[in-house]
Amino acid sequence: MVTKHQIKVIKSLGQKKFRLQLGLFVVEGIKGINEFLSSDFELENLFTTELIFDAPEDLINVISTSDLKRISTLKSPNTALAVFKIKASEQIETGKLIIALDDVRDPGNLGTIIRLCDWYGVRDLVCSLNTVDCYNQKVVQATMGSLSRVNITYLDLNDYIASSELQVFGTFMEGENIYTAEIPETGLVILGNEANGISKDIKVNRKLTIPQFGDVNATESLNVANATAILLSEFKRRSIEM
């Protein structure tokens, strides 16, 4: 069963303030929970309607479907809800391709960008301090477990750029054509806010652009997660080109 206190704690984890204070976050659904169980994230508590998880017995609470509904934020809760401990970020590896987000606000966008990093083997994702929290429940759900494999660090982007030796790429409406520009296999690639793009005070070495193929009246911008997909595809494609 779920105690009143547990319900209160779980509900409070919907807010960043309490996630930071308690050092905990929520994962829902069988697949996502299993991905975190097989990672180096530490389980705090597991609430499930079925005994199907490979986890320490004393942390498993078998609950009713109606109890699961009470603690879930999903319209259709899927079997289980787990609380994991937030992990400290590991040191950022240098000499690789790193994605940086400047003030990305939409949880769904951050979630799918984390999935993209996982797919394309990008180990480090760095986020400006005003980017949405990666332990936000909507982000966690959208990552489909990829959050357990990508090292995410929140930091001051300009401080990081100043301390890094990587070339800094940014996407803009005008810049070098991503398809024909010479791009290295390493670098820091910055993606900006959904409405305003990359902040003016961010120091970029090279401006890249994804060219439009539509007519001149076409859409003004791509969704930031789609732009990330295209950039990652271009950076990584060249490493396998024949």
Added chain:
Amino acid sequence: MVTKHQIKVIKSLGQKKFRLQLGLFVVEGIKGINEFLSSDFELENLFTTELIFDAPEDLINVISTSDLKRISTLKSPNTALAVFKIKASEQIETGKLIIALDDVRDPGNLGTIIRLCDWYGVRDLVCSLNTVDCYNQKVVQATMGSLSRVNITYLDLNDYIASSELQVFGTFMEGENIYTAEIPETGLVILGNEANGISKDIKVNRKLTIPQFGDVNATESLNVANATAILLSEFKRRSIEM
């Protein structure tokens, strides 16, 4: 002002059944409305808190912010809400690159895919009959106006494939590497359902795959809109390659 009857009609347009019955759909926000006003979609009625639109006077209703809140589905309504007439799909152009969706359910995914088509100059998007309705309000919002420039046709995909002379490409976990496969500038590219991919009964000529660069335990799939972004990028890149 807004009459009770108008409120009832606008609210009913949240349901596909009534959109089809009345032949109307809703667009919110200055930018989106302006994009539709400058397209060949026909305005039915415009409700706005400011007189800033270039539209027939008799169709403009100046309303209060509180009235706008009553008819809007957005958390923060943006100045205006317009009702436009649904347009019949135009004939699909052959001999081009066409994107086809098989049972894509998420409005946000369809919306950003429409934006991608607009960006990459794909004039025709065909959708299986069980794909989410493109006049769904969340889809319309996510397209950021691109819906006014992409010709979307709902049809039986297998019937269409049988009648079309285009090569049919599909994305699968295993197939030709998209980065090294020889791909033409024309073709029908199918993207599948968020959870299940492309239905087994869809007849595909060539299976393509977006290779993983991460480790073997990485995420099982990409978000369908991101996969569309990468495929469109690859098909279109080759037309400009030096």
